[in-house]
Amino acid sequence: MNKINVAIVGVSGFTGLELIKILIKHPKFNLSCVANSEGGTSLNELYPSTVKVFDIEISKANPKEIAKVADLAFLALPHKTSMGFAKELLKLGVKVIDLSADYRLELDTYEKYYCLHEDKEHLNDSVYGMPEFFKNEIKKANLVANPGCYPTASLLGILPFCDFIDESYPVFIDAKSGVSGAGKKCNAKTHFVSIDENCFAYNPLKHRHEPEIKEKMKIISGKDFDINFVPHLLPLVRGEMCDMYMLLKKEIDPVKYLKEFYKEARFVRIFENPVDMKSVAGTNFCDIFAKSVGKKLYINSTIDNILKGSSSGAVVNANIMCGFDEDLGIPDIAYVP
Numbered sequence: 001m002n003k004i005n006v007a008i009v010g011v012s013g014f015t016g017l018e019l020i021k022i023l024i025k026h027p028k029f030n031l032s033c034v035a036n037s038e039g040g041t042s043l044n045e046l047y048p049s050t051v052k053v054f055d056i057e058i059s060k061a062n063p064k065e066i067a068k069v070a071d072l073a074f075l076a077l078p079h080k081t082s083m084g085f086a087k088e089l090l091k092l093g094v095k096v097i098d099l100s101a102d103y104r105l106e107l108d109t110y111e112k113y114y115c116l117h118e119d120k121e122h123l124n125d126s127v128y129g130m131p132e133f134f135k136n137e138i139k140k141a142n143l144v145a146n147p148g149c150y151p152t153a154s155l156l157g158i159l160p161f162c163d164f165i166d167e168s169y170p171v172f173i174d175a176k177s178g179v180s181g182a183g184k185k186c187n188a189k190t191h192f193v194s195i196d197e198n199c200f201a202y203n204p205l206k207h208r209h210e211p212e213i214k215e216k217m218k219i220i221s222g223k224d225f226d227i228n229f230v231p232h233l234l235p236l237v238r239g240e241m242c243d244m245y246m247l248l249k250k251e252i253d254p255v256k257y258l259k260e261f262y263k264e265a266r267f268v269r270i271f272e273n274p275v276d277m278k279s280v281a282g283t284n285f286c287d288i289f290a291k292s293v294g295k296k297l298y299i300n301s302t303i304d305n306i307l308k309g310s311s312s313g314a315v316v317n318a319n320i321m322c323g324f325d326e327d328l329g330i331p332d333i334a335y336v337p
Contacts, residue, residue: 010076149309157301239277
């Protein structure tokens, strides 16, 4: 079988590099095009780590040129910028996996938290790229909206319990992420002297991922939960942990229930003890632990924020879209420094 040609648009960021690492080793995808806003250089010049591994010219992003050489495109672009490329590529017959927020949310929610949407036509056709819940829809999709990293860890932990959660009490999510989750562009908060040996909350109770979590919980469960989300930045390169607290309507054995719920999920692992970020670093796994005392429930969920929470999650979606096994070419051995 001939390989499927794929492109990465937005190759200069952290998620772009992670996509490169996976796709150049993928047995069924051929990385035929990489692009950014400038072009005029090569992959080896941009990333010296790729010398003697893989090289390709980096072109200036142009949907018409990309459509000539690729059947599927990964858009590792900022919100608003991404939808402009996606709508053109889709019209040219290129399948799209969007790593931005542009197609994750319903129109009203998106425009409240981001900006005016410029591609309402395709927004209605997008599929939320969480295979554990939407695999059948992803199989038939031409446009997949990759979930945010915090929603990935949070939703995989909470969603199994939606039928048991007491809706009269709020759900609290205490989340922590490595600095790569803030993107490649440095700011006052992500500067080394600010984050080293430090930890702080940012955008508490108003972070853009809160409405994403709330909306998907309502779509899947039909229930309108009160979500309170507070993210924190840790002095780590990669990794993400979400600690979640809620009240149940009845007592259950949460670990036993999770093991049954996720028994067919290739990239979800359930543990008897609290989980840690190093065990998932460099993988596409989501590790989950849960404990209840009476009707009080605690859930502990971890992922690699730029892999399961972005790039490797996107390749899993591409595998499913193209009819391959979802774990084809996906790293599954933990990185331990």
